[in-house]
Amino acid sequence: xxxxxxxxxxxxxxxxxxxxxxxxxxxxxxxxxxxxxxxxxxxxxxxxxxxxxxxxxxxxxxxxxxxxxxxxxxxxxxxxxxxxxxxxxxxxxxxxxxxxxxxxxx
Amino acid sequence: xxxxxxxxxxxxxxxxxxxxxxxxxxxxxxxxxxxxxxxxxxxxxxxxxxxxxxxxxxxxxxxxxxxxxxxxxxxxxxxxxxxxxxxxxxxxxxxxxxxxxxxxxxxxxxxxxxxxxxxxxxxxxxxxxxxxxxxxxxxxxxxxxx
Numbered sequence: 001x002x003x004x005x006x007x008x009x010x011x012x013x014x015x016x017x018x019x020x021x022x023x024x025x026x027x028x029x030x031x032x033x034x035x036x037x038x039x040x041x042x043x044x045x046x047x048x049x050x051x052x053x054x055x056x057x058x059x060x061x062x063x064x065x066x067x068x069x070x071x072x073x074x075x076x077x078x079x080x081x082x083x084x085x086x087x088x089x090x091x092x093x094x095x096x097x098x099x100x101x102x103x104x105x106x
Numbered sequence: 107x108x109x110x111x112x113x114x115x116x117x118x119x120x121x122x123x124x125x126x127x128x129x130x131x132x133x134x135x136x137x138x139x140x141x142x143x144x145x146x147x148x149x150x151x152x153x154x155x156x157x158x159x160x161x162x163x164x165x166x167x168x169x170x171x172x173x174x175x176x177x178x179x180x181x182x183x184x185x186x187x188x189x190x191x192x193x194x195x196x197x198x199x200x201x202x203x204x205x206x207x208x209x210x211x212x213x214x215x216x217x218x219x220x221x222x223x224x225x226x227x228x229x230x231x232x233x234x235x236x237x238x239x240x241x242x243x244x245x246x247x248x249x250x251x252x
Contacts (some may be wrong), residue, residue: 057205060205076209
């Protein structure tokens with residue numbers, strides 16, 4: 001099970017934008033490196049990251065091997081109503097990780 | 107002193123050539139131009155509007171903070187952002203699509219840099235226009251891609 005770290009403000013004001021940071025534990029093996037046995041290490045990257053706010057899209061990111069290990073994203077969300085933020089990561093070799101956070105809008 | 111026999115020298119030369127030839131795959135400026143053309147769908151790419159923030163001198167290419175934003179353009183006007191590299195094994199770095207709940211159009215992440223090169227950030231606006239900024243970075247320690 002992958003681990004992730006998500007930072008968002010405790011309380012936000014309606015109509016304002018706020019910053020969310022996400023960090024996922026993942027090697028992001030590029031598929032270009034050669035291992036100790038001389039073989040190319042198979043690619044194992046996170047290919048897609050998505051953030052949904054009450055089912056509506058905030059951002060969707062398509063990742064390539066050039067994204068560093070433990071992919072980190074910082075982006076901005078527009079506060080509309082109290083609800084949940086859903087974070088989804090999908091990648092090679094059936095990788096899948098989901099997290100949810102409650103958001104309170106004042 | 108022993109003089110190297112011709113066969114040995116030939117082998118040595120062949121080995122040296124093989125090492126040079128087996129360098130890791132690398133994107134080229136042409137591959138970058140192709141990737142940009144593919145992303146814009148052949149539409150013209152103009153300079154400006156989008157901003158790419160990255161340190162001009164990078165000590166360690168394994169994890170380099172980079173930020174793409176579109177200052178001075180109202181957020182609803184910006185549909186998508188993308189980042190491309192000139193000399194990483196692949197030209198693509200990442201592509202971002204903004205949904206109805208996105209706030210400011212900015213994305214910060216950390217990337218790998220295989221060597222000193224040019225990076226290109228592209229913004230796609232609602233009117234169909236594509237804007238770019240190109241930044242040159244110098245890398246002292248490359249990301250281990252080999």
